[in-house]
Amino acid sequence: MADNVKPRVRVPRSVTAGEAFEVKTLISHKMESGQRKDKDGNRIPRSIINHFSCDFNGENVMQAELQGAVSTNPYFQFDAVVQESGTMTFTWNDDDGSVYTESKDITVG
Amino acid sequence: MEFTRRETLAIGAGAAAVSLMPLQAFADQEATDAAVAEYAAGGAITDGGVELTTPEIAENGNTVPISVSAPGAASILILASGNPSPKVIEFMFGSLAGSQSASCRIRLAGTQDVIALAKMPDGSVRRGTSTVKVTIGGCGG
Amino acid sequence: MKNITLSAVIATGFALVGTAALAEGQPPAEIKPLVIDGINIVAEAQAPSHMDIPAIYSGWEFRAEETQVLQLDDFDNPGMLEVDAAREAFNTVDGAAGKSCASCHEGGPEEFKGLAAVLPRWNPDQNALYTMEDYINYCRTARMQAEAWPWGKTQLNGMVGLLNLQSRGEIRNVAIDGPVADLWQQGHDIYYVKQGQLGMSCSSCHEENYGVRIRAEILSQGQTTGFPVYRLKNAHLNSVENRFKGCMKNMRAEPYKPGGPEFHALELYVASRGNGLGIEGPSVRN
Numbered sequence: 001m002a003d004n005v006k007p008r009v010r011v012p013r014s015v016t017a018g019e020a021f022e023v024k025t026l027i028s029h030k031m032e033s034g035q036r037k038d039k040d041g042n043r044i045p046r047s048i049i050n051h052f053s054c055d056f057n058g059e060n061v062m063q064a065e066l067q068g069a070v071s072t073n074p075y076f077q078f079d080a081v082v083q084e085s086g087t088m089t090f091t092w093n094d095d096d097g098s099v100y101t102e103s104k105d106i107t108v109g
Numbered sequence: 110m111e112f113t114r115r116e117t118l119a120i121g122a123g124a125a126a127v128s129l130m131p132l133q134a135f136a137d138q139e140a141t142d143a144a145v146a147e148y149a150a151g152g153a154i155t156d157g158g159v160e161l162t163t164p165e166i167a168e169n170g171n172t173v174p175i176s177v178s179a180p181g182a183a184s185i186l187i188l189a190s191g192n193p194s195p196k197v198i199e200f201m202f203g204s205l206a207g208s209q210s211a212s213c214r215i216r217l218a219g220t221q222d223v224i225a226l227a228k229m230p231d232g233s234v235r236r237g238t239s240t241v242k243v244t245i246g247g248c249g250g
Numbered sequence: 251m252k253n254i255t256l257s258a259v260i261a262t263g264f265a266l267v268g269t270a271a272l273a274e275g276q277p278p279a280e281i282k283p284l285v286i287d288g289i290n291i292v293a294e295a296q297a298p299s300h301m302d303i304p305a306i307y308s309g310w311e312f313r314a315e316e317t318q319v320l321q322l323d324d325f326d327n328p329g330m331l332e333v334d335a336a337r338e339a340f341n342t343v344d345g346a347a348g349k350s351c352a353s354c355h356e357g358g359p360e361e362f363k364g365l366a367a368v369l370p371r372w373n374p375d376q377n378a379l380y381t382m383e384d385y386i387n388y389c390r391t392a393r394m395q396a397e398a399w400p401w402g403k404t405q406l407n408g409m410v411g412l413l414n415l416q417s418r419g420e421i422r423n424v425a426i427d428g429p430v431a432d433l434w435q436q437g438h439d440i441y442y443v444k445q446g447q448l449g450m451s452c453s454s455c456h457e458e459n460y461g462v463r464i465r466a467e468i469l470s471q472g473q474t475t476g477f478p479v480y481r482l483k484n485a486h487l488n489s490v491e492n493r494f495k496g497c498m499k500n501m502r503a504e505p506y507k508p509g510g511p512e513f514h515a516l517e518l519y520v521a522s523r524g525n526g527l528g529i530e531g532p533s534v535r536n
Contacts, residue, residue, distance in 0.1 A: 004335065006331060006334060006335065008325065008330075008331070008334070010325050020207025020208055021207060024325050024326070026325065026326075026328065026331065028331040028332075028335075033216070035193050035194070055203070055205075056205050059203065059204055059205050060203025060204060060205065061202075061203050061205040061206055061207075062200060062201065062202055062203060062206055062211065063200070063201040063203065064198055064199065064200050064201070064211070064213075065198065065199045065201075066198050067194065067196045067197055067198060068194065068216075069189055069192050069194070069196070069197040069198075069215055069216045069217075070197065070198055070213065070214070070215055070216070071171065071172045071173075071213075071214040071215055071216055071485065072171075072172070072328075072485035072486075073328040073331055073485060074213065074214075075212075075213055075214050075326070075328065076211060076212065076213050077176075077211065077212040077213075078200075078206070078207075078208075078210065078211040078212070079206065079207030079208040079210065080205055080206065080207045081205055081206070081207040082205060164314065164315075164316040166314065166466075167316070168313065168314050168316070168317050168467070168482060168536035169481075169482035169483045169536045171482055171483055171484075171485065172482035172483075172485065173316075174316050174319075174320070244465070244466030244467060
């Protein structure tokens with residue numbers, strides 16, 4: 001599943017210090033739940049993104065621990081608040097050990 | 110990941126039964142209770158203080174949009190009481206969270222109660238519940 | 251017919267044969283404006299003169315609000331992940347000729363603005379009815395000397411999505427006369443013929459019972475202006491002709507082959523039933 005996994009994030013380029021703003025993330029991932037069986041009746045092993053983290057200048061905004069019941073192409077929407085300009089980083093951890101990252105610069109204006 | 114209608118039925122451990130039986134009678138109640146107890150870790154559980162927004166009727170159980178909000182919470186756990194495994198996702202809010210709220214899309218194996226548990230900084234737990242009817246579409250093709 | 255569901259009719263086992271003549275579709279419960287990224291998309295229009303119903307509606311209008319909102323913001327639309335991948339593929343060299351799409355189409359995908367609104371159409375160079383998939387695979391095989399992408403798979407659906415997106419809001423206007431007249435008639439006949447163990451035709455659901463529930467789901471008119479469609483059910487983009495295949499399986503009929511002549515004729519005919527609606531693919535449906 002490490003192939004063709006593409007994260008997308010959307011944050012405002014410029015924000016007001018101390019004022020909450022919306023963050024959206026979407027990543028392409030099959031999220032094989034581990035609950036399905038193949039044609040021969042064998043359980044298809046779980047293969048999901050199990051952890052997500054959003055941080056800004058080293059401080060945490062939000063983390064999530066995902067299970068197999070999160071839909072294909074995991075999507076999150078949440079709010080962040082910052083006091084100074086910096087870089088927002090996004091990290092997704094895959095069951096197979098892969099780590100997908102994305103970052104966005106945000107200016108406090 | 111693609112579920113055929115048959116597979117969706119199968120993972121529901123008998124989704125057809127869900128619509129016929131009272132929710133309390135569902136076999137996964139024990140697992141849900143265990144997950145609630147584990148998360149609460151002895152903290153007092155009170156109803157209310159968590160806003161859980163779900164569709165009343167989901168057009169497809171494979172992708173159900175939900176939102177949850179619990180002002181002041183340290184973390185929020187989402188449970189699907191009728192799924193084979195009740196835990197869905199836990200959100201943990203950091204110091205730069207702009208609110209203690211989040212939206213995502215989840216899988217529901219059949220009509221069931223979705224439960225949001227919010228853990229407050231003092232260890233107490235607030236609970237919100239929402240019933241989602243999951244339809245088996247007419248056009249599975 | 252209006253107060254009972256279509257499924258109830260099917261469940262009785264003697265199907266729609268006796269009631270079809272009396273049946274009539276219902277408009278969506280509420281007509282909402284479909285605006286994506288500031289572009290207004292015509293989702294309700296007068297039916298083309300070749301049809302027997304008064305008005306045509308985008309399938310979006312028949313969906314639940316939770317599904318509708320997923321299409322109102324491109325970021326929320328998970329089908330755009332496959333479009334993003336196609337945008338990359340557009341610029342990626344593939345095949346023995348050492349070309350990418352962009353080698354010829356220097357203007358980028360934007361060169362294809364308006365094309366989705368008039369497809370399928372007659373391609374005089376190839377003497378054949380061409381869908382977007384056919385144009386893409388023609389370029390891949392003849393110009394790039396690359397393998398054709400298989401029907402129904404993500405590369406082809408994503409590229410169709412990318413190219414259809416360039417026509418967002420353009421009004422569908424496929425030609426039904428001239429060299430395609432016979433194919434259009436063939437598609438028309440497939441649309442109305444009863445097939446399969448349930449004795450259903452396309453029209454049983456999408457002309458006689460749109461707006462009516464089939465079991466728990468509200469039937470649409472089967473419009474194709476939103477294709478490729480990201481379905482919540484299978485969580486990927488779906489082509490028109492693969493959706494036809496799914497319909498035929500539900501009818502307990504032997505499906506035609508996606509990309510084959512029968513479905514091509516049907517795609518043309520069904521597209522013509524949407525003449526007047528705005529192009530909105532890739533859309534989100536259940």
